[in-house]
Amino acid sequence: MKVLVTAASKHGSTRELAETITRVLEEHGLSAGLVDMDEVDDLSGYDAYVVGSGIYLGNWLKEARRFLDAHAPELARRPTWLFASGSIVGEPPVADDPNARRAGLVERLVETTNAREHKLFGGKLDLSKLGLLEKAAVRGAHASEGDYRDWDDAKHWATEIAAELSAERTSSSPRR
Numbered sequence: 001m002k003v004l005v006t007a008a009s010k011h012g013s014t015r016e017l018a019e020t021i022t023r024v025l026e027e028h029g030l031s032a033g034l035v036d037m038d039e040v041d042d043l044s045g046y047d048a049y050v051v052g053s054g055i056y057l058g059n060w061l062k063e064a065r066r067f068l069d070a071h072a073p074e075l076a077r078r079p080t081w082l083f084a085s086g087s088i089v090g091e092p093p094v095a096d097d098p099n100a101r102r103a104g105l106v107e108r109l110v111e112t113t114n115a116r117e118h119k120l121f122g123g124k125l126d127l128s129k130l131g132l133l134e135k136a137a138v139r140g141a142h143a144s145e146g147d148y149r150d151w152d153d154a155k156h157w158a159t160e161i162a163a164e165l166s167a168e169r170t171s172s173s174p175r176r
Contacts, residue, residue, distance in 0.1 A: 001030050001031065001047045001048065001165050001166075001168075001169050002030075002031045002032075002033070002045065002046050002047050002048075003025055003030050003031065003032040003033070003046060003047065003048045003049070003050060003165070004032075004033060004035060004040065004043065004046040004048070004049045004050070005018050005021055005022045005025070005032055005033065005034045005035070005049075005050045005051075005052075006018070006034070006035050006036065006037045006040055006049075006050075006051055006052070006067070007037065007051065007052035007053060007054075007064070007083075008037050008052070008053045008054060008060070008061040008063040008064035008067070009052075009053075009054050009061075010054050010056065010061060011054070011124075011126065011129045011130075012129075013054070013085060013123060013124035013126075013147075013149065014052055014053060014054040014084070014085045014086075014123075016149075017052065017083065017085055017121060017149060017154055018034055018050075018052055019034060020151060020154050020155060020158070021050055021052075021083070021154060021157070021158040021161075022034040024154075024155050024158035024159055024162065025050075025158055025161065025162050028158075028159065028162035028163070028166065029162075029166065030162055030165060030166070037063055037064065037067050038063065040067070040071075043071055043074045043075070043078075044074070046078070047078060047079070047165075048078055048079040048080070048081075048161075048165055049075055049078060049079070049080045049081070050080075050081045050082075050083065050158075050161065051064070051067065051068065051075070051080065051081070051082055051083075051113075052064070052082065052083040052084060052085070053065075053084050054084070054085055054086050054123070055084045055085065055086025055120070055123065056086065057137065058105070059105065060084060060105065060109070068109060068112065068113055069112070072112045072113050075113040075114070075115070076112070076113055076114035077114075079116060079164070079165060079168070080113050080114065080115045080116065081115060081116055081117050081118075081119070081161055082106075082109055082110065082113065082115045082117070082118040082119070083118070083119040083120070083121060083157070084118070084119075084120050084121070085120070085121040085122065085123045085124070085149060086120075086123035106118045106120075116164075119157050121149055121150065121153065121154060122148030122149050122150060123148055123149065124146070124147040124148065124149055125143055125144065125145045125146060125147075125148075126145065127145050
């Protein structure tokens with residue numbers, strides 16, 4: 001089973017999550033490939049998809065929203081999982097903070113892609129990588145600098161995806 005993993009990442013931390021997810025899927029015997037979102041033209045060579053985005057001001061990145069809109073029919077026909085990272089508010093930030101995303105966003109993304117799940121991971125905030133407007137936004141949101149990604153949670157989630165895909169592959173194999 002061939003799995004496409006792709007993510008839109010403004011400063012690299014969401015891509016690092018995608019790298020971990022890809023590695024775990026491969027460790028569980030799946031053929032997983034991490035491809036930059038802007039390099040994905042054709043989804044037909046894949047059996048399943050894991051698509052992610054950084055969350056900024058409650059939204060998936062524009063590049064990721066465009067990707068989902070362009071490929072929604074194809075994503076809806078095969079097993080698809082969505083993930084995001086970006087919860088950086090609170091002391092400490094909560095990984096599954098519903099306030100980290102705009103109301104209705106997840107429901108719309110899941111509905112248009114028929115995704116099995118949308119997983120929100122904590123994010124990473126490195127002020128040295130931000131521009132002036134980004135710094136003002138995080139200051140206004142009272143965001144906390146640091147890395148709030150839970151690597152064990154990301155690995156566990158990828159393991160669950162691998163188990164589900166492996167079970168489907170086994171159940172669809174012809175009996176001898």
